[in-house]
Structures are given as C-alpha cells and as structure tokens.
Amino acid sequence: MSESVAWLTARLAETAPGLRVESGAGALGQYAYDASNYRVPPRAVAFPRSTGDVVAVLRACKETGVPLTARGGGTSMAGNAIGPGVVLDFSRYMNRILDIDPAAGTARVQAGVVLDALQSATALHGLSFGPDPSSHSRCTLGGMIGNDACGNRSVRHGRTSSHIEALEIVTADGVRAVADRTGLHPVDPGDTDHVARLEADVRRLIGDNLAPIRTELGRVPRQVSGYQLHHLLPEHGFDMARALVGTEGSCAVVTAATVRLVATAQASALLTLGYDDVVDAAEDVPEILRWNPTAVEGMDEAIVATMRARRGPDSVTGLPEGRAWLYVELDGDDQATVNTRAAELLDALKAQGRMTGGRVVESAAERRSLWRVREDGAGLAARLVDGGESWPGWEDAAVAPENLAAYLRDFRKLLVSHGLTGVLYGHFGAGCVHVRIDFDLATDTGRTATRRFLGEAAALVVSHGGSLSGEHGDGRARGELLEVMYSHRMIRAFAAFKEVFDPEGLLNPGVIVAPAPLDADLALHQIQPLVTEFTFPHDEDGFAGAARRCVGVGRCRSDVGGVMCPSYRATGEENDSTRGRARLLQEMVRGETVQDGWRSTEVRDALDLCLSCKACSSDCPVGVDMATYKAEFLHQHYKGRIRPRSHYSLGWLPLTSALAGYAARPLNALLRGPLGRLLARLGGVTTQRRIPAFASRHALRRVLRNAKTGEPAEVLLFVDSFTRAFRPEVAGAASRVLADAGLPCTAEDGLCCGLTWVSTGQLSVARKIMARTVAHLDNGDERPIIVAEPSCAAALKRDVPELLGSDAARRVADRVHTFTGALTDLAAPDWSRPALPDNVVLQTHCHEYATFKGRHPADLLRRLGVGKVDEAEGCCGLAGNFGFEEQHYDTSMAVADLALKPRLDGIDQDTPTVVVADGFSCATQIDHLAGDRGIRALHLAELLDPAADQAAQPGETS
Known part of the structure; x- marks a missing residue:
C-alpha cells in the first residue's frame, strides 16, 4: 500500500467510520477493468453507503492528491469506469429507490440503482424509465447518467439526458449541490457562496463561447461525444442537470437523481x-x-x-x-x-x-x-x-x-x-x-495498426456529419480523437468547463479532457501459454485464452433471468461474480497485481464460493466456464500440498460409497448418531445436513433384475455413482420408462465419470477414472448412452473429452444423452405417458441446463401433458460437494432462497403437486428444505415409471 493510500485510509477511518475500503490485490485486480479494452489498476476501492461517505472520500482525495473514479455496474465499453486512484463502487450499497411519485411521473434514485430494479418498481404504476440499454439487468442509473446512455427504444425515448430532472452531486472539493434545469443550488447553506461562484464561472464560459456551442453541438440525435454544453445556452434555460449528464464522472460525482418517467404502452x-x-x-x-x-x-x-x-x-x-x-x-x-x-x-x-x-x-x-x-x-x-x-x-x-x-x-x-x-x-x-x-491488441504492430484505423474511422464518421460516440461516451477509447470532431476552440471550452468543476483534475483523469493516448493502458499483452490438465480446445491460448473470454459485459451480475451467477445473486459482491473471478484469473496470468500464479490466495478466495454450477458456460454471452477454470486452478494450487478435508471426504465419494455398500445398514445407523457428526466435522462436512443413506451393494442388482424386459437392448443405461450408492430405484424406473418408450436398455454399472474429482480439482485422479470409463465404453458399440444423473451426463459430455482430449473420449461424449434428452430425441414417435399430474414444481439441474441445450425437462413435461410446470429457475444451492462443505452451508441456503425455496414454500397442500428433480444434489436439497413437510422430489423416471402405481422395489437404505 502506497503512503498516500495509507494516509487516505487512515483519514477515512476518522471521517467516515464504517466506510468499507479495500486495497488488496484481489480488489485492485477486479476493479482494474470495465467492459473496455483497458486495464488501469486503482490504488483502492471504496464502497460508500451514504452521501456523507462520498463527501469524505472526495475530501480525502483532495487532501492527498489521489484521483477518483465513480463506478456503477462496471459495464462501460470505452474505459469510463476505471482509474488510477480510488474507485467508488456505488452499486454495492447506494442502490435504493428513494421515492416514486406516480402523479408527477418522477422517481428519485441513488446512483447505484440497477435499471431493472427501477423498471420493476415503476411498472406497478404503469410507468417506466424510457432509456433501456441492453445491459439493463446490471447497469446502474449513475452509469447511464455518466455516459448519457440510450438503449433499444431510443427512437422513441432518446438519451438519458432527456429524462433527468435533477442531479444530486458532490464536487471535487467535497461540496454537495443539486443541479437542475435552472442551475446549481447548494445543499448546505454554508456552501452558498461557493456554489454561486461555480455557477457564475460556468455562465461566463458559456457566454464567451456561444457561437461554437450553437454550431458544433447537438447536430445529430446521438451526439454524445464531448460535453453537452448546448443545454446551458440561454435559449435552453441553463439546464445544468442535462449538461452534467454524459460528463463521465469527470466534473462531479452523482450520488442521486430525480428522473422523469414515461407511461407504459398498452x-x-x-x-x-x-x-x-x-x-x-x-x-x-x-x-x-x-x-x-x-x-x-x-x-x-x-x-x-x-x-x-x-x-x-x-x-x-x-x-x-x-x-x-x-x-x-x-x-x-x-x-x-x-x-x-x-x-x-x-x-x-x-x-x-x-x-x-x-x-x-x-x-x-x-x-x-x-x-x-x-x-x-x-x-x-x-x-x-x-x-x-x-x-x-x-x-x-x-x-x-x-x-x-x-x-x-x-x-x-x-x-x-x-x-x-x-x-x-x-x-x-x-x-x-x-x-x-x-483488432490485434496484443502486439506493438497490431496496436499501431489499430491506432491508424481509429484515426481514419474518426475522420470518416465526421465526414458523414456524425459523432464518435452515440451512447457509450468517449472514455479512454475516443477522448484523444475529439480533436478530429471538434474545433480547437470547442476543445478549449470543454477543458475550461472541467476546470471550473475540477481545477486539480482529480475526477476520472484521462477521459474527455487531457485524454490518455487511446493505445495506452491496453489490457491485452503477449503471454506464454500455461501447461494445464484440461485441453481448453476452444481457446487458442489454452487456459489464458479461456480466462480472457471475459470482456466485462457483466451479465453475471444480473439478479434475474437465466441461472448465472448464483453466488453473486446471494452475496452481491463483485468478488463472487463470474466476471470478478475471470478478471482475477486474467491478473494471475499477467503476473503483476496478482503475483503468486497458481498459488495465489486472492484467486483461491475468489473461487471459493463458485458453486461449479456451469451456468456461466451457457448464460455468459462469451461462454466463460468458471467451473472448469476452478477445477484447473484447484488442481494446480494444491499440487503437492495438503488439501482441504472435504476434497478427500467428498471428492473420493464414488469410492467410499462403493465400499459403504458392503455394510450399508450398520453404517447408516452409525452416521445418524454422535459418531457420524464427529466424522462429518473431521471430513470438513457440515453437521447441519443429514448425510444421505447408503444403499446396499445388492440393491441395484435387485432393481435392475426386476426391470428387465427381455427385449434386445437399443441403448446403454449408464448407472452413475450417485444412483448406485443412494437411489438405485431410479435406475429401475429409468429402465422401465426407456423400455416403455421403445428404448430397451442394458445397464452399465461399475463405471464413473470422475465428476467429484473434477469439482475438487483432483484432475490426475479424474484422468485415470475417465480413461478407464472411456476404454470400456469405446469398444465399437455405437448405442446411445443414457445417464439418469444430469451432472454425470454433463461430465461425460464435456469434462471427459476436454480433460482427456482423445478421439475415443469424443466418440463416447457424442453418444451421451440425459434421461430427458433420450425421451426427447430417441423415444418412439407415438410414445406418451397417460395420467400425469396437473401441477409440477421442477428443479432443473444446472449442469443439464448448461450442457444439454434445448433438451430441458420442462419442455418434455409440457409436451407429455403436464398442465402447469412451475420451474425454479436457478441453482438449488447444494451443487454437489459445495453445499455439504462446512464453510459453504450458509451460502448454499442463501442460493436456495433465491428460487427453489420460494417454490417449495408456495406449494398448496390442498392442490396435488409433484416435485421433480433429476439431480441427486437437487433432490437432497429439496429434502433438506421441505422433507419435514412430507415433500420429496421424484426423478423424472419415477414420475413416468409405468409401474409407479405398483409397489416399487426399494433399496436397503436403513
């Protein structure tokens, strides 16, 4: 920590007690990026809870000469939300809707409010905020104000500036004021003279530059580049609020805004x-x-x-x-x-x-x-x-x-x-x-070529009467090019406007005024590929190229829609988002802020709450697969070292559960008592969950024998470790359903996909397990492989070929289907299942959602005639070993609270409802949440089992 940051932190402890300030490598690495091409590590990150905190930070920055950059969702594409001093993250705590006035058609919001949150609240009154950027699920109003954002419906609603009534700001020297459509007004009476002088200086500046402002600004609807000084012209009433919109935090820090709403179309x-x-x-x-x-x-x-x-x-x-x-x-x-x-x-x-x-x-x-x-x-x-x-x-x-x-x-x-x-x-x-x-941004030659192109592109758009920026702002990407678009006199007017508000140049330096070179601070650099266990076949530079997939668009920071990212939704911390983790992995590869490589504790801590749900591999627009990156990191991090206890107790579960089957009855009785709780603690397993009961080693053989049809087998039923050890009755039901659907099967038992060793990062063992499985399955048999457990199906489909990298592994992967997928794609055309329930609560396994696209249980259930499928869209929270680990129990339950628990709590005991969850983890979590109310999750095979109305053959589980 530098001396100035140490002094600033100490000063803030006095003036803003309780203010959270972080200056470790983890925070600096994550906040060095936004969604642009640039990387500027800050010196500290502060998370204000009030305007008073913001005032304290600005005054401390002024005293120390440390720059400050305000940040919302961090999705800026021009480098507007990164800076070399203190970064103020408004999204974490200053994210409240302060007031909605339906009669006036306005709302007052803090700068960190996410647009979708505002839209949800105003929709209750038939109103909405007009501008709607594509990042609406994670962008903040403060960020939209900073960039003068527009959105998909800007043809009708224009830019953010058209919808701003007033801005609550803090100036560079820590003075609070309100900018509205008539000028600037002090919040504290003691600041009246100061604010009056500031306004007078601005009026003087406008009066001296009337001609260029009238002729150069406001020419096309999307002219966002530069400062919007034309709103201060006499004929526009000196609208200071609109003039500060689009200044990218370089003139003042916006803490709250009063915005005008529009009526929602019928x-x-x-x-x-x-x-x-x-x-x-x-x-x-x-x-x-x-x-x-x-x-x-x-x-x-x-x-x-x-x-x-x-x-x-x-x-x-x-x-x-x-x-x-x-x-x-x-x-x-x-x-x-x-x-x-x-x-x-x-x-x-x-x-x-x-x-x-x-x-x-x-x-x-x-x-x-x-x-x-x-x-x-x-x-x-x-x-x-x-x-x-x-x-x-x-x-x-x-x-x-x-x-x-x-x-x-x-x-x-x-x-x-x-x-x-x-x-x-x-x-x-x-x-x-x-x-x-x-662009080639990783080499000097490529950067030179990029600079040449950007100069010509700027001249081209200007020749067509256009603007360098239409809504993202100039930032670090286009600030240097403003001289192509504007006269020298206008450039001087922009500089003078900033100087009035920020004479020492501390607010978001390097953008718009005195801009940094557009090819400075570029994030990409030439790297040496790392030697890894996973092959990363879709990324040219292996692991480094895979981590580089994250470009910061921040979809993982959404609270709704899709499944990604459950840990962020539970904690709200950047450190627990897919983006935050990916940025730290990029820093690890770079070796500057994070210097310990695979041994990095910052990266380990960021990955700790990753549930390995794989949802990001589908929901992330660029296909980040954090579960795979985490597995690789854990393998490298603990190579030659003692691992966490749960890696042994849970990672080796397929082996220990197979052994447990020889003494299932006495072992289950033992695990239910005090000794079981002691063993759980020793294994790093939470004692707040019941350990599932093991089935005897004879149970699977019995249910499969009873399910035999005598018909020639069309498919292979891969009996995974979880089904074999804990719910062999599912294998029997699956056999009967497949036969009923025209797919009589042969059961393949004794094989393992290696999933638990992958999720705990024990990749050398996983390789051996997978190689044995592939050697057995790739024997010239081309029959489809059906897997009842979705997580094991996903491991065979994706992890096995990406870890082994062999043609044999790929051939096996091509044959793998989930149970849902088999019934969707392979069942007899006329197959149907009568007498299904009217209401189903469904928990789809995250791995099935992510890996088997377009083959989801909800679609199959509706096609088979279920009237209402209420799907808990999101992770169940247990996620394999994650929710059984002692230190993760609370997060596991917080994730369950997001979608699954509300669905279970909403089950009306008077309305017959069936709960379906194919994943063993999901079913276990459901039992933990609602088992005391008699709610048990069925596997889809059990729901569709033709013998469901007969006495099932249970395994010995007691």
Whole structure:
C-alpha cells in the first residue's frame, strides 16, 4: 500500500467510520477493468453507503492528491469506469429507490440503482424509465447518467439526458449541490457562496463561447461525444442537470437523481425483417421511421450463429431468411390497431424491394428470445462461433439515420482496406452502430495498426456529419480523437468547463479532457501459454485464452433471468461474480497485481464460493466456464500440498460409497448418531445436513433384475455413482420408462465419470477414472448412452473429452444423452405417458441446463401433458460437494432462497403437486428444505415409471 493510500485510509477511518475500503490485490485486480479494452489498476476501492461517505472520500482525495473514479455496474465499453486512484463502487450499497411519485411521473434514485430494479418498481404504476440499454439487468442509473446512455427504444425515448430532472452531486472539493434545469443550488447553506461562484464561472464560459456551442453541438440525435454544453445556452434555460449528464464522472460525482418517467404502452408489436446485408437494412430505416416506431434495431448473421452454437439451435427462432435483420417495434393503446399498422408497414417495406422476408412475431416467448439475442450482442460478438475474438474501441459511432446506409457502406470499405472484420449491430433507427472488430491488441504492430484505423474511422464518421460516440461516451477509447470532431476552440471550452468543476483534475483523469493516448493502458499483452490438465480446445491460448473470454459485459451480475451467477445473486459482491473471478484469473496470468500464479490466495478466495454450477458456460454471452477454470486452478494450487478435508471426504465419494455398500445398514445407523457428526466435522462436512443413506451393494442388482424386459437392448443405461450408492430405484424406473418408450436398455454399472474429482480439482485422479470409463465404453458399440444423473451426463459430455482430449473420449461424449434428452430425441414417435399430474414444481439441474441445450425437462413435461410446470429457475444451492462443505452451508441456503425455496414454500397442500428433480444434489436439497413437510422430489423416471402405481422395489437404505 502506497503512503498516500495509507494516509487516505487512515483519514477515512476518522471521517467516515464504517466506510468499507479495500486495497488488496484481489480488489485492485477486479476493479482494474470495465467492459473496455483497458486495464488501469486503482490504488483502492471504496464502497460508500451514504452521501456523507462520498463527501469524505472526495475530501480525502483532495487532501492527498489521489484521483477518483465513480463506478456503477462496471459495464462501460470505452474505459469510463476505471482509474488510477480510488474507485467508488456505488452499486454495492447506494442502490435504493428513494421515492416514486406516480402523479408527477418522477422517481428519485441513488446512483447505484440497477435499471431493472427501477423498471420493476415503476411498472406497478404503469410507468417506466424510457432509456433501456441492453445491459439493463446490471447497469446502474449513475452509469447511464455518466455516459448519457440510450438503449433499444431510443427512437422513441432518446438519451438519458432527456429524462433527468435533477442531479444530486458532490464536487471535487467535497461540496454537495443539486443541479437542475435552472442551475446549481447548494445543499448546505454554508456552501452558498461557493456554489454561486461555480455557477457564475460556468455562465461566463458559456457566454464567451456561444457561437461554437450553437454550431458544433447537438447536430445529430446521438451526439454524445464531448460535453453537452448546448443545454446551458440561454435559449435552453441553463439546464445544468442535462449538461452534467454524459460528463463521465469527470466534473462531479452523482450520488442521486430525480428522473422523469414515461407511461407504459398498452399494446405493442414486433416485426422481424430479413436482408442480404446490413446496408440494405439501413436503406429501409428512413421509411420505417415514418411509422413512429419505438425501436429499430439491427444485427448481422455472426451474432445469430454464435447464439445458436452456444445455446442450441432453438435459442433463436422467428427470424426470416437473411444474413442481417432489423427488429421493429410499434406500440399504441389498442392491440388491434397496432397489429394493423404492423401489417401495413410490412407491406410498405415489401414494396421497397430490399427485404428477403419479414413477419410479425406473435409469440411472447419468441419475442423474449429475440430480444435476448440483441441484448447479448456485445458479448456474442466478442467471441464468435469460429473462435475469433473481437474488441470494442470503435463500437459506438453515430450519424443521422438518413445517412446511415452511406456511412455503413464506406465504413465496411474502410474495414476491408485495413484487413479487418467487424461484427455489426446496434440502434439503426437512431443512426448508432455498434461494431466489434478483430483488432490485434496484443502486439506493438497490431496496436499501431489499430491506432491508424481509429484515426481514419474518426475522420470518416465526421465526414458523414456524425459523432464518435452515440451512447457509450468517449472514455479512454475516443477522448484523444475529439480533436478530429471538434474545433480547437470547442476543445478549449470543454477543458475550461472541467476546470471550473475540477481545477486539480482529480475526477476520472484521462477521459474527455487531457485524454490518455487511446493505445495506452491496453489490457491485452503477449503471454506464454500455461501447461494445464484440461485441453481448453476452444481457446487458442489454452487456459489464458479461456480466462480472457471475459470482456466485462457483466451479465453475471444480473439478479434475474437465466441461472448465472448464483453466488453473486446471494452475496452481491463483485468478488463472487463470474466476471470478478475471470478478471482475477486474467491478473494471475499477467503476473503483476496478482503475483503468486497458481498459488495465489486472492484467486483461491475468489473461487471459493463458485458453486461449479456451469451456468456461466451457457448464460455468459462469451461462454466463460468458471467451473472448469476452478477445477484447473484447484488442481494446480494444491499440487503437492495438503488439501482441504472435504476434497478427500467428498471428492473420493464414488469410492467410499462403493465400499459403504458392503455394510450399508450398520453404517447408516452409525452416521445418524454422535459418531457420524464427529466424522462429518473431521471430513470438513457440515453437521447441519443429514448425510444421505447408503444403499446396499445388492440393491441395484435387485432393481435392475426386476426391470428387465427381455427385449434386445437399443441403448446403454449408464448407472452413475450417485444412483448406485443412494437411489438405485431410479435406475429401475429409468429402465422401465426407456423400455416403455421403445428404448430397451442394458445397464452399465461399475463405471464413473470422475465428476467429484473434477469439482475438487483432483484432475490426475479424474484422468485415470475417465480413461478407464472411456476404454470400456469405446469398444465399437455405437448405442446411445443414457445417464439418469444430469451432472454425470454433463461430465461425460464435456469434462471427459476436454480433460482427456482423445478421439475415443469424443466418440463416447457424442453418444451421451440425459434421461430427458433420450425421451426427447430417441423415444418412439407415438410414445406418451397417460395420467400425469396437473401441477409440477421442477428443479432443473444446472449442469443439464448448461450442457444439454434445448433438451430441458420442462419442455418434455409440457409436451407429455403436464398442465402447469412451475420451474425454479436457478441453482438449488447444494451443487454437489459445495453445499455439504462446512464453510459453504450458509451460502448454499442463501442460493436456495433465491428460487427453489420460494417454490417449495408456495406449494398448496390442498392442490396435488409433484416435485421433480433429476439431480441427486437437487433432490437432497429439496429434502433438506421441505422433507419435514412430507415433500420429496421424484426423478423424472419415477414420475413416468409405468409401474409407479405398483409397489416399487426399494433399496436397503436403513
């Protein structure tokens, strides 16, 4: 810790007792990044709980000369949310909605409020906040104000600045004020003279620069670059609130805002339009705008292909033929009228002759799916299906919508001339184009070429009358290029405006005014590949390339939607997010802030609460697979060292459970008593859970013998260690159901997928276990392999080939199906199951959700006739060994509280309801949560078992 930071921390302990300040390598490594190409390690990170904390930090920074950067969700793509001094993270604690006034149509919110939280609260009053960036599930209002963010419906609602009534700010010297549409006002009477002088200096500056402000600013709808000084012109009433929007925290720190809300439309329609390329799509934009749409969004085929590859072919439906698409949304008060307008617009566009196809999307689920593709554009474009990487830096240019086609035509020529490829998407209706480009940012030659391209791109967009930035701000990516867009006099006016507010240049230095070179502080660097156990076949640089997948878009910080990231949802800490962990792994590979490599305690601690649920491998737009990274790290970290006790007790469970089967009855009795609790403590296992009862070694043989049909086997039923040891009756039920579905099976017992050794990072042992299993299964038999336990199916499907890296492993993996997948893809066409329950509460295993895309139990249950499937979307919290480990019990229960427990608590005892959970962990967690109420989870096989109405053959479990 530097002397200035030590003094600052000591000072804050006096002036802001209770303020959380972190300066360890873990925090500095995570907060060195946002979603841009840049890396600037801070000296400390502070987490204010009140405006008083913010005042204290600013005053301490002024006293020590330490810079300060305000940060919301950390999703800025231009390098706006990183800085070399103190980073203020508003998202952790200053995230409250202070007031909603439905009559006035306003809300007052703290800077760290996530947009979706505001939207959920205002929706109760039929209102919403108009701007809606694609990052709405994790971006904060403070960040939106900093960048003057827009969003998908900016055609209708414009930029954030249009919806700001007042900003509550703290100046660089720690003075509180309110900026509104009439000027600046002090909060404390003692600061009246100070604030009056500040306002007078601004008025003088505007008066001296009326001509350039009137001629150079506010020319196109999305002109975000620079400062928006035109809001201070006399004819605009000296609107200080709007002038401070888009200053990227370089003039003052926003702690709260009063925002204007808009009425929610009563009806809407979505059209999807196909084109041969994005230029053709852009040519139709002027005609579309005549129809007063709420949104006109565009994207090209690379994003769609990547989405389908990552989440399954059914993840994108409803698009007409084409290689580029527009989404057009219309709204109104009456659905019939809106539908008529949509049909008329479609006819008008057909007459234009550019479309390859178009349709109105009727299904609400299909609409949600399509919007998700567009909203994940930045991440999907970052790591494409062919493995190529692309980067921001020129991702945010904007022109007038009528100039968009001409600009895109010239821009694509520019890309070709530089040998670059760009993935295009964005707000076509507002003339704002997002593009990620395959820059080479890791070498000096590549960086020089990137600088040359950016200079020419800036000149090109200016020649089309456009703006360098249309909503992401200038940041470190474009600040240096402002001189291409603005006159010297305007650049001096920007500098003077910042100096009035921040004379010592402490607020977010290096952006907009006195900008850092655009190729300084780039995060990518040349690396030496690491020797690892996993092969990381989809990443060119192995483990380092895999960790580099994270580009900071922060979808893992969402509280709703998908399954990722359960630990972040439980704790709210960046350290417990997929992004936070990935950034620390990047720092470990880099070897600067985190210097201990595989032995790093900072990385170990960040990975500690990762449940290895694998949801990120599906939900993360760039396909980060933190479960695999954690397994590799644990293997390397503990190589040649004593491991945590639970790695032995739980990691070796397949072996110990097989031995336990020889004495199941006395052992189960022993484990239920005091000695069992002592053994649990010695093994690092929580005593707050019952240890599941072991089945005798004869039980599986008995149930399989009773399930035999005598028909020739069409498939192999892989009896995993969990099924064999704890619920052999599932294997019997699975055999009967498969036979009933036209898939008579042969049971394969005595093999193991190696999952428990993988999840505890014992990869050398896992390799041996997997190699034995593959050698047995890859014997010329090409029959499908059906696995009742989803986590074991996922291990065979993904972990085995990625750890062994052999053709044999890949052949085996290609044959693996979950039980759900087998019934979905392989069952006889006319197979059905009568007399299913009307209501099912479903817990889908995270590994099944992530690995077997488009083959989920909920879809199968609905197809088979279950009336209502109430799915607990999220992790159960037990997650294999995680929830049994003593130190993780509380987090496990907190994760269960997010989705599973509310579903179980909501079961009406008067309404017959069946709970289904194929995962052994999930079923165990359900028993822990609701077993005392008589609620037990069935495996899907037990639910569909033709013999379900007969007495089942139980295993010896007592």
